Amino acid sequence: MPRKGMRSICFNSKTSSFSMSRYSSPARNSISTGTPRRSFSESLIEQSIEAATVLINKWNPETSTYAKVTSLFYESKSEAMQFIRCVNDLQKSMHAMVIENSTSEKLVHAQNLMQIAMKRLQKEFYQILSMNRAHLDPESVSARSSRASARSSISDYDDGSVSHDDEVRNVGDSIDEVEEVSSIAMTDLRSIAECMISSGYAKECISIYKIIRKSIIDEGIYRLGVEKISSSKINKMDWEVLDRRIKDWLEAVKVSMTILFNGERILCDHVFASSDSIRESCFTEISKEGATLLFGFPELVVARSKKSHPEKIFRVLDMYTAISTNWIEIDSIFSFESTVTVRAQALNSLNKLSDSVRSMLSEFESTMQKDSSKSKIHGGGGIDTLTLTTMNFLSLLADYSNILADIFADWPPPPRSSLPESYFESPSTDDSPAPAISMRMAWLILVLLCKLDGKVERHKDVCLSYIFLANNLNHVVSKVQTSNLKYLLGEDWIAKHEEKVKLFAANYERLAWGQ
Known part of the structure; x- marks a missing residue:
């Protein structure tokens, strides 16, 4: 990870900082003899840095073999949450030091600690995503009742009012084992993401997420039988072969909208709940290519030939039905402005299928009229x-x-x-x-x-x-x-x-x- 300089000091305007107004005047913080004493905020800053130094160095993979081979979030969930709180406090302290014009040595030391902590969290984020592929698969994630409940079901633990372990136990009482593991992983990812984003390290966080999750979506689309294919290859296919591909596509649409893209949208909304722009960016980059490929298939089929047997109209109607009956979900899942091309592709395929049906019925009538x-x-x-x-x-x-x-x-x-x-x-x-x-x-x-x-x-x-x-x-x-x-x-x-x-x-x- 390249050196970040001072970019994280004031990154998040929403992050609360130590209040300086009460302690900004030296006169208010001096004893009767005139000898200055350290302000209360300075003491808090030093305590924060000391606590962060101990915990962050403990989990520095470059200086500790134990930290290199052990996962913080798997080893001790409570210590992981303490690590997150230490990083958040460290960020607030750095913000306060800038306001109080503290010595550069403290600030540089704090910045070095922040970089070590971000490397640790980046490693944890990657491990949770990669080791929980089975539990974070779209089917497990989409089992949640709705995206809204997913975003609000597990609260922020930074206030310390509810412990992470207590929350996990409460979740486990109401859902089955698979969903429990999925919920734990989602909660950990969200905690890490929010910490990295507020500390100015959003880029490192989302790049890992995009790479891993896009591979899952692309693999899912391929397993459903949807692949990039040219119109010339479609034109050369026997009807029996094309008919099988259409049947596979019909099943792919159903699975994609109820599980694959739905589950990915739920996961993305939950992990990056703190930032609308990041949620949109991640989901778009992960799903746009696969979804466009999926909804572009009917357009290739109807362009195959201007004339066809009347019986083939039923497959065209099946494809029209698949998109039209799933339109509410398509419009909801791909609601971002950056995914408008996905909605446009689905709508364009609907229009092409409509034209094809009307053309085939006209052709059927013409065939009857020509009967001797x-x-x-x-x-x-x-x-x-x-x-x-x-x-x-x-x-x-x-x-x-x-x-x-x-x-x-x-x-x-x-x-x-x-x-x-x-x-x-x-x-x-x-x-x-x-x-x-x-x-x-x-x-x-x-x-x-x-x-x-x-x-x-x-x-x-x-x-x-x-x-x-x-x-x-x-x-x-x-x-x-x-x-x-x-x-x-x-x-x-x-x-x-x-x-x-x-x-x-x-x-x-x-x-x-x-x-």
């Missing part, structure tokens, strides 16, 4: 392949009705003129749960029914045409009734189309018996 209306009726009037594939697709799509309602909220619906009131009335009312997506589903089914009508227009066997329409419309109604489509289309829609099925069946029966 002159194709023959197969299977003696059975259910057409177009009916099977379309209704399977739409019934699965209806499971995402809430997400689709959000995606299509500002998207123009099909023209009302294309939807006869006799065909589709109830979902167009204000009482519909999701008017935009209800209209969209009704329109796609109407396109299907129109294509089925086109298949029978030129068919010579009128009797077969009616049974074909009855079977296919009955399948449509059945899929609506047994899926979430029934909530989107409404009871009126179902009732009207059941009547049409009966009408087609009656016409078939009449013509068949007539023949």
